[in-house]
Structures are given as structure tokens and as C-alpha cells.
Amino acid sequence: MELLSVKVKKGRLDKAADAFKTYVVLKVQNLKSTTIDRRGSEPCWEQDFMFEICADGKGFIIELWKKGLLWDSILGVLWIPLATVKYATDEGPGSWWTLHSEVIKNGSEIQGTKTPTSHEILLDVYFALPFDTQKDLDCRGWHRGTPLQGARCSRQDTYDSLSTMESGLSIKESELRRNKDQADESNFAKARWARAIQKTLQETMCSRVRFFKTYKTTSGFGFGQADV
Template sequence: MELLCIKVKKGRLNGIADTFNTYVVLKVQNLKSTTINRRGSKPCWEQDFMFEISDVKKGFIVELWKKGLIWDRLLGILWIPLKTVEYATDEGSGAWWMLHSEVIKNGNEICGTKTPTLHEILLDVYFALLPDSDCRSHYRRASLQGACHSRQGTYSSLSSVNSALSVQEKEQSNKDQVYISSLAKARWTRAIQK
């Protein structure tokens, strides 16, 4: 399991009146989380979300919605592949992402977005990196995952290394859970203080 941390920071919305309220919806695997409504063309949400990820080969969806009197309207959508998400110990400044108006599907599954809108959203997205001794195994695992995605032919030679990492991961699972719990408590405390 990996711990995906997403901070929805700000938006730059083109052509949106200052009287409109907008919110962001995150769809990660089978979970859906929503920010609070913020008014204006430069909304500031500053909300933290955490998700346990079991399959890093997929991606997640970010949707920007305009609150309406009867119906809400989708302003933009973004699909971010999990294999592009980096590991970090704490949040950073984030990156601006251009939202799109259409999704690309492979069967029933979304695998991308197209047709850019003029709306952007500032997100800080990272996998929580465990401290000290655990760091090395997570860096190695991230490197191995990248190697497996880019070099399918070398997968068999990496399988013995992968199985050794699996044993190491099982031994560290209790430490991981304690750290994840303390990370969640620290983020919750920061959110309450704001």
C-alpha cells in the first residue's frame, strides 16, 4: 500500500464571475472526496486529502465544478497517472495543471484527458515517503516500478530483487503504519490550526 497525499491549493479560472462558487472533486480508485465551495475567479481551497493506493498502475481524476442553483456544472477535468507521482516527506509548493473538457477512455476506464480549457488548478501531489531506513526501500521500489514500466524485457531479472523488497516491506509494515498514523495526525493538526 502507498499513501497518496493531495493538497488542492488554488485555482485560476478564466471567464468565471466573482459571484460564482466552485469546488474540486477528487476521484481516487473507488473513493470520492470534495473540497468546500470557494467564491471567485481565483479560489483558494488549501485542503489536504490522503488516500491508500493499492494499484499504482492506474491514475486519478480531478474535477472542477461550478455550483449552480439547481445543477452544478463541470468546468474542467484532469487525469493524473499515479506512475508519474513522486515520493516526498512533506508537502511542497505544488504545480499548476491545465484542466481539460474531454476524457479519453480505454473501454470503460479513463486513461487521459484532452481539449484544454482556460482553467488551471494548483495541486501538490506526492506519495508519502517513510523516514530514514524505509526511504531506501521506497526509492528502490520507485526505481524498479519505473524500470518495469519502461523495460518489460528486464522484468524477469528484477523479480528476485522485487521479492526481496517484498520481504523487507512486510518487516517494515508495523513501522509504516505508525509513521502513516503520525503523518495523518500532524496534517490534521495543521489543518485545524489554519
């Protein structure tokens, strides 16, 4: 599972949009979320969404809708492949995307969109990572400066980097475990020698008690030879 973060920021619509309200619908696998509606040709939504999705997903849909008196109508649609989504720990400036009017399908499966409209939308899309992991990736040369639209696939490269990190952690963990085992063996040996010495002393004392017996004389206590 992966955590997909989508922030719907702003829109640039044609002048006809000044007269009505618009909102954005996000369809991510079997999940669906909707922004509030805003009026005007430059709506500002500034809303964050988080989706826990399967790692083998192909993409998700963004739709721009116009509110109507009786029913709403769609103004544009966008298909974003997950292969173009970067990894990050925090929000970035986002990228402008051109909305389209048609969806490309292969059977029931959506594969893209076509026929650009005059509407654009500003989105910040990324896979959320823990801070320390992103810091390590930044040290390796990963940055969020490349726009999402038209970007080449980076998920496999990121997986390779994460695998390298996990290998390094595994080696370090093995070294720590080996050092701990050596320390445990040393402590065990010391304890075993202590028990052996204690047992020897106890056996020696018992032998002396068996060899001698204590008896009382007129002058006090003394030791005599044990009966054989």
C-alpha cells in the first residue's frame, strides 16, 4: 500500500466561468472525494486529500464540474498516471494541468484523456514518505523540481534507492546482532565459570565435613578423625 497525497490548489478557466460555480472530483481507484464549490474563472480551492492505494495501480481521474440549478455538468477531465508521481514528505508548488474533454478507454479501463479544453487546474500530487527517507533520497539527488506532466517514470528508481537503504540497514542490523551475540556468549562463559568455581568450593567443603567430625572435649571443641 502507498499513501497518495493530492492538493487541489487553483483553476484557470475561460471567461464564461465567471457566472457559475465549479468544484473538483477526485476518483482514485475505488475512492472518491469532492472539493467545495467556488465561483469565478480563477477558483481557489486549496484542499488536501490523502488516499491509501494499492502499489500496482495505474492512475486516477480528476474531474472539473459546473454546478447547475437542476443538475451539474462536467467541464473537463484529467487522467494522471501513477508512474509519473514523485515521492516527497511535504507540499510543493504543484503543476498546472490542462483538462481534456474526452477519455481514452481500452474496454472499461481508462488509459488517458484527449482533446484539450481551455481549462487548467493547479495540483500538487506526490507519494508521501517519512521525513528521514526523503532526506536520504535528497542526498542521493532526488528533487521535486521536475513537473509531473510529461515526467518520466521514477517509481522504479525510487524503489531501487529504498532497496539499497534497506540493504544497508540489514547489514547494520546484522553487525549489531553479531556484536550482541558475542557479548552474550562472553557473559554466558563468565557465568558458567562462576558456577563451576562455586560448585567446586561447595564440593570441597562437603568433603571436609565428611572427612572430619566435630566433637566436644573438656577443653572445648576440637576435631577428631572420622569413623572409617
